[in-house]
Amino acid sequence: MEVVNRSLETYLRCFVSETPKLWAKWLSWAEYWYNTSFHSASQMTPFKVLYGRDPPHLVHFGSSSTPVSSVEEYLEERDRVLEELKRHLLRAQQIMKKRANGHKKDI
Secondary structure, eight states: OOOHHHHHHHHHHHHHOOOOGGGGGGGGHHHHHHHHHHHTTTOOOOHHHSSSSSSOOOOOOOOOOOHHHHHHHHHHHHHHHHHHOOOOHHHHHHHHHHHHHTTOOOO
8 A cells, every 4th residue: 555655646746746736636637547557466457457347548639529618628628637747747757767867877
């Protein structure tokens, strides 16, 4: 459980670095990430363990439109969040790479 908590904490920290007071906004995405991540002990995702199938893929909404404006707003917001998520993950990955490579010397 400590490893799971540490992983979730790290995951959330990546996203809230710019706006720490909005950490609750990212909880559902942290849950989705955890439930769709492959676990080596079970050789499958927690989603598959629970439901017996792979999780559904998130489809990019793009510039489509729906007859229900609230659904369209929700999907547009989801796309914005996913883009922000990618940006945060890329930045975190670059920071980790810089730290890891900082100890290496060119020979």
